[in-house]
Amino acid sequence: MQASRARLFKEYKEVQREKAADPDIQLVCDDSNIFKWTALIKGPSETPYEGGVFQLVFAIPEQYPLLPPQVRFLTKIFHPNVHFKSGEICLDILKNAWSPAWTLQSVCRAIIALMAHPEPDSPLNCDSGNLLRSGDIRGYRSMARMYTRLAAMPKKG
Amino acid sequence: MDSDEDMHDANGSESLEDDFYSEDMGMESDDEDADYDFGNEETNDDAEDITFHRQQNYTILSESDIHQRQEDDISRLSTVLSISRFAACILLRHYKWSVSMVHEEWFADEHDVRQVVGLLENPVEIPNVRELTCGICFETYPRNIMSAAACGHPFCGACWRGYIGTSVSDGPGCLMLRCPDPSCGAAIGQDMVNKLATEEDKKKYARYLLRSYIEDNRKTKWCPAPGCEFAVDFVFGSGSNDVCCKCSYSFCWHCTEETHRPVDCGTVAKWILKNSAESENMNWILANSKPCPKCKRPIEKNQGCMHMTCTPPCKFEFCWLCLGAWSEHGERTGGFYACNRYEVAKQEGLYDESERRREMAKNSLERYTHYYERWATNQSSRQKALADLHSMQTEKLEKLSEKQSQPGSQLKFIIEAWSQIVECRRVLKWTYAYGYYLPEHEHAKRQFFEYLQGEAESGLERLHQCAEKELQIYLEADSPMKEFSDFRTKLAGLTSVTRNYFENLVRALETGLKDVDSTNSQAACSQSSNSKSVCGKGSKSGKNKAARSGGPSRSLDDHWSCDRCTFFNPGSATTCQMCEHHLPT
Numbered sequence: 001m002q003a004s005r006a007r008l009f010k011e012y013k014e015v016q017r018e019k020a021a022d023p024d025i026q027l028v029c030d031d032s033n034i035f036k037w038t039a040l041i042k043g044p045s046e047t048p049y050e051g052g053v054f055q056l057v058f059a060i061p062e063q064y065p066l067l068p069p070q071v072r073f074l075t076k077i078f079h080p081n082v083h084f085k086s087g088e089i090c091l092d093i094l095k096n097a098w099s100p101a102w103t104l105q106s107v108c109r110a111i112i113a114l115m116a117h118p119e120p121d122s123p124l125n126c127d128s129g130n131l132l133r134s135g136d137i138r139g140y141r142s143m144a145r146m147y148t149r150l151a152a153m154p155k156k157g
Numbered sequence: 158m159d160s161d162e163d164m165h166d167a168n169g170s171e172s173l174e175d176d177f178y179s180e181d182m183g184m185e186s187d188d189e190d191a192d193y194d195f196g197n198e199e200t201n202d203d204a205e206d207i208t209f210h211r212q213q214n215y216t217i218l219s220e221s222d223i224h225q226r227q228e229d230d231i232s233r234l235s236t237v238l239s240i241s242r243f244a245a246c247i248l249l250r251h252y253k254w255s256v257s258m259v260h261e262e263w264f265a266d267e268h269d270v271r272q273v274v275g276l277l278e279n280p281v282e283i284p285n286v287r288e289l290t291c292g293i294c295f296e297t298y299p300r301n302i303m304s305a306a307a308c309g310h311p312f313c314g315a316c317w318r319g320y321i322g323t324s325v326s327d328g329p330g331c332l333m334l335r336c337p338d339p340s341c342g343a344a345i346g347q348d349m350v351n352k353l354a355t356e357e358d359k360k361k362y363a364r365y366l367l368r369s370y371i372e373d374n375r376k377t378k379w380c381p382a383p384g385c386e387f388a389v390d391f392v393f394g395s396g397s398n399d400v401c402c403k404c405s406y407s408f409c410w411h412c413t414e415e416t417h418r419p420v421d422c423g424t425v426a427k428w429i430l431k432n433s434a435e436s437e438n439m440n441w442i443l444a445n446s447k448p449c450p451k452c453k454r455p456i457e458k459n460q461g462c463m464h465m466t467c468t469p470p471c472k473f474e475f476c477w478l479c480l481g482a483w484s485e486h487g488e489r490t491g492g493f494y495a496c497n498r499y500e501v502a503k504q505e506g507l508y509d510e511s512e513r514r515r516e517m518a519k520n521s522l523e524r525y526t527h528y529y530e531r532w533a534t535n536q537s538s539r540q541k542a543l544a545d546l547h548s549m550q551t552e553k554l555e556k557l558s559e560k561q562s563q564p565g566s567q568l569k570f571i572i573e574a575w576s577q578i579v580e581c582r583r584v585l586k587w588t589y590a591y592g593y594y595l596p597e598h599e600h601a602k603r604q605f606f607e608y609l610q611g612e613a614e615s616g617l618e619r620l621h622q623c624a625e626k627e628l629q630i631y632l633e634a635d636s637p638m639k640e641f642s643d644f645r646t647k648l649a650g651l652t653s654v655t656r657n658y659f660e661n662l663v664r665a666l667e668t669g670l671k672d673v674d675s676t677n678s679q680a681a682c683s684q685s686s687n688s689k690s691v692c693g694k695g696s697k698s699g700k701n702k703a704a705r706s707g708g709p710s711r712s713l714d715d716h717w718s719c720d721r722c723t724f725f726n727p728g729s730a731t732t733c734q735m736c737e738h739h740l741p742t
Contacts, residue, residue, distance in 0.1 A: 099337050099338065100337050
């Protein structure tokens with residue numbers, strides 16, 4: 001508990017200091033609880049998520065960083081490896097390939113990479129996975145684009 | 158086994174069967190003097206030979222044996238490849254403890270193997286600076302309290318402890334631990350664990366390593382008995398799959414279920430699945446008691462043998478399996494121990510209405526019930542016999558030794574008898590699973606099987622009866638009885654005969670009764686008739702004598718005895734009515 005708090009505090013200070021280092025990621029620690037974080041990440045360019053801003057929530061276990069944080073999308077997103085309703089993410093480094101050398105910042109980077117390179121063979125969102133697996137890239141792109149516009153972009157007007 | 162000898166024996170006595178049964182099934186023959194034939198000593202030796210051979214194809218390993226072997230393998234590999242013992246250990250574990258496999262892969266492409274397993278060719282030192290940042294907690298510490306694997310990525314003691322601890326509590330995957338740095342694949346061996354982990358985690362890690370040596374190796378398995386800590390090293394391609402652990406549990410190497418000869422693993426799996434699926438039904442059907450067929454009082458069976466006697470005043474004697482009068486199990490049923498039969502045709506009119514309906518019903522549940530019930534009864538009989546064997550060894554033998562003034566060493570035949578009963582109950586139990594899956598349409602085979610099973614059942618009942626009830630007399634006697642030596646001869650004789658019969662039965666069933674002509678089944682038959690000649694109480698009846706002098710096949714005027722299955726056919730038949738074997742011309 002104490003070790004994880006210390007480590008999270010280090011990450012917190014690092015985030016404060018390097019705010020400008022990665023403009024695509026904005027990590028925010030909860031005001032009252034250092035084990036709850038949120039992040040805003042920008043959809044990577046040349047993907048249907050471009051121009052969108054997606055919110056992630058982190059629930060961090062007491063054994064962190066020996067155990068991985070639990071992360072999910074709060075913003076609705078159409079992606080093969082993200083559960084459409086719960087926002088749960090299927091990513092190996094958040095499960096069995098976790099290493100305590102990863103940080104919240106690097107997890108965000110990994111999620112951005114996942115947005116750009118979906119893994120349709122282990123889908124949490126089967127509709128999305130099936131579109132990609134059947135080769136209907138256009139169908140997938142337009143669905144993902146639509147949800148990005150609906151959920152991840154400021155409303156017009 | 159040498160079937161010539163048995164056939165020879167059999168020829169002399171095969172036409173005795175009818176008489177033999179009528180006498181024995183009465184089970185009231187305690188007072189008669191036994192006249193045993195010990196002419197089959199060679200076959201005894203054979204049987205022992207077989208058990209001997211069977212024990213050669215596996216070794217039972219204790220924990221220290223396992224440890225020793227593991228250490229030896231590691232040391233040898235570390236010498237051959239000139240790498241550290243811990244590196245050798247990591248390599249061996251990766252290749253499932255197969256030394257030859259490691260050699261093959263390593264000498265084919267050492268670089269590739271090192272890459273895959275995580276053994277760096279050129280170890281990297283921790284950077285030589287005064288202070289370093291731990292890659293996990295991001296704290297800065299002096300260099301001397303940091304540790305790293307061969308890759309040189311430094312982490313502090315507390316983080317290492319936590320990292321290893323998390324992995325160990327996650328299970329045997331900790332044996333494949335790598336450096337915490339995500340970009341690095343350097344293996345973490347037992348040396349690191351021993352240096353950095355808590356005492357408890359070190360122990361757990363060592364435990365997983367030992368288990369891995371047994372569980373990942375194709376040639377070794379743990380004994381599946383609960384609480385047993387022995388492992389078995391098995392040599393493939395040498396006959397039987399049966400393994401008997403030092404804890405006295407016997408199991409099949411292939412499927413790790415309890416030994417189930419003569420039934421094969423597939424059938425056992427089907428049967429066990431079926432039992433678990435229908436067990437609720439069965440529990441209901443087979444409540445632990447049965448009503449006495451005469452006075453209807455519920456009776457719980459608490460002794461091994463099927464011959465039941467209701468408590469006074471009823472005193473009705475009946476067979477536990479079919480609930481028919483015990484007296485019906487003698488002459489009047491034509492000498493067959495009919496209780497292994499599902500077909501009721503022959504008994505029609507002898508059973509009461511409900512019993513007959515049950516036996517007659519064709520629906521599968523009832524058919525299954527029939528076999529399950531007999532399977533389960535033999536199972537519990539076996540448990541009971543095991544307990545009896547135990548109590549015999551621990552207390553009764555001593556008592557008997559006192560009562561009959563016999564040195565304990567001369568009472569071994571009683572233990573042998575009980576061990577044989579336990580084994581026979583096991584075989585018999587599985588013959589019911591065998592019977593259940595024997596195709597209905599293979600009529601001759603079924604009949605032949607049931608005949609063999611019936612013989613086995615009656616032979617075992619005889620042995621069980623003798624070892625349980627007749628022994629009681631000598632246990633309760635006030636002074637030594639001179640009949641005791643007769644009892645010894647009888648019980649020892651029954652034991653050896655029953656052992657032979659069951660050995661043959663198992664072999665006959667294992668060959669699938671394929672060609673009833675084979676020496677195996679013939680041996681089984683002849684053995685059964687052999688057992689008759691042994692157990693028959695001399696030549697009491699005139700018919701018996703006549704038959705004996707009558708000699709083999711064509712013994713009684715209008716009948717002939719099939720030389721394949723010994724069935725007694727009317728003279729008009731040209732093929733055996735039992736096994737359809739042609740009468741030799």
